[in-house]
Amino acid sequence: MTIKIEKKIKGYQVVKPEEKAAPAAAAPEKKAAEPRQAEIIQMHESVERPESLVGSTFKIKSPLFEHALYVTINDIVLNQGTPHEMRRPFEIFINSKNMDHFQWIVALTRILSAVFRKGGDVTFLVEEMKAVFDPRGGYFKAGGVYMPSIVAEIGAVIEQHMKNIGLIHDPEMDEAQKKLVAEKRAAYEAAAAGKKAAEAAASSSESSAGGFPPGATLCAKCNTQALVLMDGCQTCLNCGYSKCG
Numbered sequence: 666m667t668i669k670i671e672k673k674i675k676g677y678q679v680v681k682p683e684e685k686a687a688p689a690a691a692a693p694e695k696k697a698a699e700p701r702q703a704e705i706i707q708m709h710e711s712v713e714r715p716e717s718l719v720g721s722t723f724k725i726k727s728p729l730f731e732h733a734l735y736v737t738i739n740d741i742v743l744n745q746g747t748p749h750e751m752r753r754p755f756e757i758f759i760n761s762k763n764m765d766h767f768q769w770i771v772a773l774t775r776i777l778s779a780v781f782r783k784g785g786d787v788t789f790l791v792e793e794m795k796a797v798f799d800p801r802g803g804y805f806k807a808g809g810v811y812m813p814s815i816v817a818e819i820g821a822v823i824e825q826h827m828k829n830i831g832l833i834h835d836p837e838m839d840e841a842q843k844k845l846v847a848e849k850r851a852a853y854e855a856a857a858a859g860k861k862a863a864e865a866a867a868s869s870s871e872s873s874a875g876g877f878p879p880g881a882t883l884c885a886k887c888n889t890q891a892l893v894l895m896d897g898c899q900t901c902l903n904c905g906y907s908k909c910g
């Protein structure tokens with residue numbers, strides 16, 4: 666059988682044996698069940714790059730690097746203008762004045778971009794990257810969040826971006842849990858204020874103005890310096906984790 670191709674070939678895919686068999690079996694039922702439903706496009710490797718993409722740039726300033734890193738993640742918008750519209754990361758670039766790590770950064774961004782374009786669930790990248798430890802030791806960011814390495818921080822940036830575009834849903838604490846954390850925090854602050862009875866008001870307003878109490882240690886669950894001793898029990902004032910359950 667000969668088929669003349671009139672258009673320029675822009676990409677191709679080999680039909681897998683199971684795909685060959687599937688349409689014959691599935692097609693008749695589908696036609697009856699859902700009449701003329703538009704096809705929902707998911708991210709896959711033969712989705713072509715449009716002329717323009719939407720994106721965000723994040724700045725990373727680490728004490729491990731002399732110069733800031735600028736991480737740009739560009740997204741493709743699939744099924745635009747339909748109820749199935751979605752943004753999916755398509756490519757990532759990292760720019761810096763710092764050339765020491767240039768080859769590794771270029772390699773990392775090319776591989777990340779390739780994984781993005783493969784489609785499927787790409788959120789696993791975040792966990793993989795956030796688990797990378799720098800043998801020279803990590804550092805604390807503003808707000809007491811511990812970053813074990815610069816790679817982990819790039820992972821955190823990708824996570825933030827994926828949250829922004831709705832790809833990762835924050836394992837957001839439910840209302841009950843939020844309330845519990847707020848109560849614990851209030852109780853801790855009240856106890857701390859009680860110790861310094863005279864400056865009670867001043868000290869409690871001071872400690873609640875962002876950040877966590879001085880002397881708080883690192884919580885293993887949320888990587889934030891917010892673990893305090895309450896009623897003889899290590900309790901995290903950020904995520905509510907408690908050693909005593």
Ligand SMILES: [Zn+2]
Binds near residue numbers: 885888891903905
């Ligand atoms: Zn915590």
